[in-house]
Amino acid sequence: MTVQLLQGNRASALGALAVGCRFFAGYPITPSSEIAEIMSRELPRLGGKFIQMEDEISSIAAVIGASVGGLKSMTATSGPGFSLMQENIGYAVVAEIPCVIVNVMRAGPSTGLPTSPSQGDVMQARWGTHGDHPSIALAPSSVTEAFDLTVAAFNFAEKLRMPVFVLMDEVVGHMRERVEIREVGPEDIINREMPTVPPEWYEPFGNPPSDVPPLAPFGEGYRYHITGLLHDARGFPTSRLDEIQPWVDRVFRKVERSRDEICMWEADGVEDARVLVVTYGATARSAQRALKVARARYGRKVGLLTLKTLWPFPEEVVAREAEHAQRVIVAEMNLGQIALEVERIVGRNKVLRVGRADGQIVTPDQIVDAMRAP
């Protein structure tokens, strides 16, 4: 473990390199550009490849192409670029190609407020691409977590063969703080499973007991077909219900089965809390301060639940921790995207939304005021 002063974007890039990322394709956009800059410098030193593409659409396409070629691949962007990537994110879901997309969120919609912070892309990460599909999104609230959750994102992507999002916000992306960078050893790294059967038996989209079929890179003797059309076990387009339904079931099931592993959170003083704050990302830092103030100055019994995983939504932990609280405050830099989920779990009457979408961070005072509200 080493102690350093680092920025969230850099920590994310270092995490990606440490877990074995060897391909980056991206398009410049503030506040994520540092990640591309670091990757352009570091990847060739490790024998990896960096390419600056002509837009975000082609960036994610190249990332998927390189992943098909066998490299762990990623891109980094912000809201406007994330919108452009949605088309091929859907492709990565259907073709089951592992990749990581870091979205350093800035205030939108459209060009919005470059480059003030926001957490406005939470629902875009869930439902941005068309059609029903599972989603995994992780939200770091510190620079250390930017490193750790990028490592985790690659591991989930490789293990489950799907795109995984790191939803950073501009505050965490650009914030510099003391971080403890841990050693990432072979035991911390998950690589995609390779086929062990002869090519003629290989089913790149089969239905193995693990629900995640092995993925052979192109060029190694397993000649198969990849398509964005719904397909059979061999990858060929099909419209047969008996082939489509098992596929749909499996891509949801593979995430559902790993829910316990994917869902990460931190709890502080939730056991006897009368007021529970649910938050994530940079807003968690404001909430930590608000908690101290409320406890010291007003003697309130307040608890904090910081979600590191936003999708799949950690329903069980929210339900459990909110059960005995009289009020649940959901603090976020949007007008209630995760609040919708919390309301779904604990009921609307209990939930108080503390949000803003004006490019400013939610302040500790806003949260304290909500804690003291009658």
Next chain:
Amino acid sequence: MKRHDQGVYEYLRHHKRFPHLWCAGCGIGIVMGSILRSVQKLELEQDDVAVISGIGCTGRMPVYLDFNTMHTTHGRALAFATGLKLARPEMEIIVVMGDGDALAIGGNHFIHAARRNIDLTAIVVNNNIYGMTGGQSSPTTPLEASTATAPYGHVEQPFPICELAVAAGASYVARGTVYHVNELDKLVEGAIRKKGFAVVEAVSYCHTTFGRLNDRKAPVDNMRFLKESSVTVRAAEKQEADSLEGKIVRGVLRDEDLPEFTELYDEVIERAHGPVAPRKRKVRRGWV
């Protein structure tokens, strides 16, 4: 069975996905044959060949071919192929696209792949129309032609695919037609052989949609049109510019050896390892 037919047979996923979905008389199968004969002539290993496509009638080609095949999103085939080529520079990657795929929704990727001069072979099957969606105007629909979305005549200028590729920096640019098959074989072979971005515009037709609205209903009418309205580069050089208007000029329009992207990137990797790499100590500190 003759040797070249045998090769075509071996390269097909014939027991899996046939009959194909193209209309009887379509030119896309002829282009597919040219690609397969070229792969055979160059004695490429099937495992080393990838065929990537976008969306549309031409986009369906890879599913029939027993290579590493990927049917991507509309217009993005070259971007997917760029990532794959960087990950697997030793692979021979052939990208097949239609005119709408390559030049409308994928126009930006097309010119940038050419600018980068990355070692991909781009085959653009030009049928002047969006065939799969029912015959709407495409970026290569000729002025005055009738289409499903231009019932009163098309009032936009068509893109000259090859001239665009030359201007954007491709190493190898050629145009052939599905009538002149032996010539098309040679052009595709030259494109695959080329180290750098190579474009072959394979002029085809869509008798089902374009032909129906423009007095070329039968495949034979279209073949006759291709035969009569095209000239070779050599013949074109001897003619006046005015007499070439509306003519399809066939042959190799550009063939140059230019620095190729993946080879240049290998130099980047070498430079990055060098002792004078900028900011090396600063960045390395800590995590290694």
